Amino acid sequence: MDILKTANVPDLDVQRKCARVVRHVRLSETGYELVLERNGLVFDAGRLITLHGRDVTEDRSYTIASGERDEHLHILYRYVPAGVLTPQLIRLREGDTIELSGPYGQFVLRDPKRPIWFIATGTGVAPCHAYIRTHPSLDLTLVHGVRTEDDLFYRADFARYTYHPCLSKERKSSCHFGHVTDHLAACDLPAEAHYYLCGAYEMIYDVQALLLEKGITPDRIFVEGYYYRLET
Ligand SMILES: Cc1cc2nc3c(=O)[nH]c(=O)nc-3n(C[C@H](O)[C@H](O)[C@H](O)COP(=O)(O)OP(=O)(O)OC[C@H]3O[C@@H](n4cnc5c(N)ncnc54)[C@H](O)[C@@H]3O)c2cc1C
Numbered sequence: 757m758d759i760l761k762t763a764n765v766p767d768l769d770v771q772r773k774c775a776r777v778v779r780h781v782r783l784s785e786t787g788y789e790l791v792l793e794r795n796g797l798v799f800d801a802g803r804l805i806t807l808h809g810r811d812v813t814e815d816r817s818y819t820i821a822s823g824e825r826d827e828h829l830h831i832l833y834r835y836v837p838a839g840v841l842t843p844q845l846i847r848l849r850e851g852d853t854i855e856l857s858g859p860y861g862q863f864v865l866r867d868p869k870r871p872i873w874f875i876a877t878g879t880g881v882a883p884c885h886a887y888i889r890t891h892p893s894l895d896l897t898l899v900h901g902v903r904t905e906d907d908l909f910y911r912a913d914f915a916r917y918t919y920h921p922c923l924s925k926e927r928k929s930s931c932h933f934g935h936v937t938d939h940l941a942a943c944d945l946p947a948e949a950h951y952y953l954c955g956a957y958e959m960i961y962d963v964q965a966l967l968l969e970k971g972i973t974p975d976r977i978f979v980e981g982y983y984y985r986l987e988t
Contacts, residue, residue, distance in 0.1 A: 880955025
């Protein structure tokens with residue numbers, strides 16, 4: 757087993773190993789969940805792994821969507837047809853292996869006892885899922901922005917929390933219509949809560965500006981950018 761240490765995350769016991777695919781499920785038109793053998797990997801909710809491609813230019817980061825005590829590693833990902841690694845990932849079948857390393861990242865829960873507002877776009881909801889799998893009693897409000905209802909990943913798991921699904925391309929009576937930023941602009945935001953933002957950088961910039969405008973102090977805002985949108 758290789759033990760890698762990196763300068764920016766000195767306290768993590770980073771390991772590189774091959775993991776077997778336990779299950780691979782298509783959740784929506786482009787949303788997939790890859791379930792991998794854990795092989796003893798220890799991590800805090802909110803950390804990520806690198807999935808390794810054919811060479812280092814193909815390596816990509818993925819948040820672990822499962823909880824700290826769950827049997828397997830669950831990875832929620834979006835198939836990007838023009839991308840490099842995800843067209844390879846979608847071909848993985850049960851029993852195949854993939855090289856991974858981790859844990860990495862700093863998007864961990866700062867204080868599980870405090871009210872949490874989690875604002876996500878698309879697969880950016882993955883760390884929030886790891887948080888509730890690990891801390892089921894969280895005082896959580898989730899604002900999840902996606903295009904269409906079928907991309908409301910893990911919806912059933914979030915039902916017992918305060919859940920604000922926002923659809924930008926489809927009108928449904930059970931969801932808000934529009935972007936998360938528009939929805940948040942109309943919400944009363946508690947000053948004492950911690951705000952976690954994850955997903956598209958465009959959303960993160962807009963929501964950060966809105967939170968500051970609404971008087972939330974920067975020390976209560978934590979962000980994890982995944983990608984810039986290919987289209988809006
Ligand atoms: C810290 C971190 C954590 C991440 N965690 C996850 C995760 O849990 N799940 C996940 O799906 N992705 C996650 N990503 C993004 C992931 O690393 C890849 O970039 C993504 O899977 C696309 O890989 P690719 O090689 O197929 O495409 P690339 O060649 O890397 O990207 C092509 C283009 O696709 C667009 N794109 C990338 N990802 C998405 C997306 N999810 N939705 C819409 N457009 C996208 C971007 O415009 C990008 O420039 C994370 C990224 C970072 C930095």
